[in-house]
Amino acid sequence: MRMHLSTAAAGFLLLASVGAVAAQDVIIQPEQETVIREYVKKKPLASVNLLGVELNIGSALPETVELHEVPDVQYRYVVVDNRTVLVDPGTRRIVKIID
Template sequence: MPDHSLTTAVSLFLLVLTLGACQTDTGTGFATGVAGGAVVGAVVGGPVGAAVGGIAGAAVGGILTAEETRRVRTYVAAQRNPSIQVAEPVTVGQRAPPSARLSPLPASVGLRNPYRYTVVNDRTVLVDPRSRQIVEIVE
């Protein structure tokens, strides 16, 4: 009887690897997350680990391309919004501080998502306006 879990894992790995190869961003974001996650997953758990690691790596690989990051940084720097200071470090996944004003990014910045931005601890962050969750730190 064939091992269906191995077949499923290999199929998932190939799908994630294919999606990563389609990305035009070199060195950052989705493609790097896929590759890094797959390698670590393969070392830890073999083919099944590679598939799971690739999917997890894609999730944390970032949502902006290098060009989008540059445009966001340029736009935000020109706005000179004050930074909200908080005691804890700013991380992806945490909620933006309640006092943070979420500002829209204009269409001229060219993002393909509905995120807003704010500045926390002198770092520009993209925020999902519905949940106020930080989805990316713009470096």
């Protein structure tokens, strides 16, 4: 019985640590955020409305949403509900919302 409990506890701790790493905020340096803001001002996009998608960090955007490149930045951006959203292009998850 003890062996099963220890194994279960170890498994729980492993899953909890993986979840904590996945939930960490992406840190964008102030200089990089300034570059992004200036680029977005120069290249404004029409805002899209996404029914059923919560605009939260970690939320995934559907494949139908076109992501736009910012030169020298690893993330892409889109304007959703008049808010600029930075997205990880590999996972399509929101990493930062810039108001």
